[in-house]
Amino acid sequence: EINYQQLPLPYAYNALEPFIDAMTMEIHHTKHAAGYTKNLNDACVAENVDIKTKSITSLLASISKYSTKMRNNAGGHYNHELFWQTMKPAPASAPTGSFAKMIDASFGSFVDFQKAFSDAAKNRFGSGWAWLIEKDNGGFAICTTPNQDNPLMPEVGCGGTPILGMDVWEHAYYLHYQNRRPDYIEAFFNVINWTEVTRRFVLDK
Numbered sequence: 001e002i003n004y005q006q007l008p009l010p011y012a013y014n015a016l017e018p019f020i021d022a023m024t025m026e027i028h029h030t031k032h033a034a035g036y037t038k039n040l041n042d043a044c045v046a047e048n049v050d051i052k053t054k055s056i057t058s059l060l061a062s063i064s065k066y067s068t069k070m071r072n073n074a075g076g077h078y079n080h081e082l083f084w085q086t087m088k089p090a091p092a093s094a095p096t097g098s099f100a101k102m103i104d105a106s107f108g109s110f111v112d113f114q115k116a117f118s119d120a121a122k123n124r125f126g127s128g129w130a131w132l133i134e135k136d137n138g139g140f141a142i143c144t145t146p147n148q149d150n151p152l153m154p155e156v157g158c159g160g161t162p163i164l165g166m167d168v169w170e171h172a173y174y175l176h177y178q179n180r181r182p183d184y185i186e187a188f189f190n191v192i193n194w195t196e197v198t199r200r201f202v203l204d205k
Helices: 022-046 057-059 068-085 097-107 110-121 181-187 194-203
Strands: 128-135 139-148 161-168
Touching: 057 068, 068 128, 068 161, 068 194, 097 110, 097 139, 097 194, 110 128, 110 139, 161 194
Parallel strands: none
Antiparallel strands: 128 139, 128 161
8 A cells, every 4th residue: 555654764863963852853753743644644544535646745736625634734744754854964064056046046145045034933923834945936935834834735825845844843842942942943054954955946947
């Protein structure tokens, strides 16, 4: 039987320390994210979705046809799979090449991008995500979504393809940072895998 699968982490649970601690990574991956994947598969069975032919991106594009359970868990599965892959052990190197030029064209500079992305993540009220997206009409933009919504879902107001996502649910940082979300956001920039983010940008062509 083919179903939606949670991939193993591409690094050890402690590999992102001191920026993201091992216990947070283990609980986040094996409990929270694993739960979204299991519940997504359960929802697909309950709602007669042919998971052999329905990619996660096509499911998200038509998510308004399905239940709230499907929406929350399809988003949770997709968002976390992107999140794990777009991080790596420190140090994070800055973007290069055509990707870096697009950052500069869209935001002014890499520093300006960092500030805009950080501000968006800080200002996302409650649980949700901050995204760097490639806009449907070209260029980059930053947006945020509540809960486990993402830019691939209709009517979330983003209008593009996510290539970097930052989880700002408290379970992503609370053990180490408690209520200090800005400190977690600052730390996140040390573990971004810009090679993978750039790969997703190129794939979207």
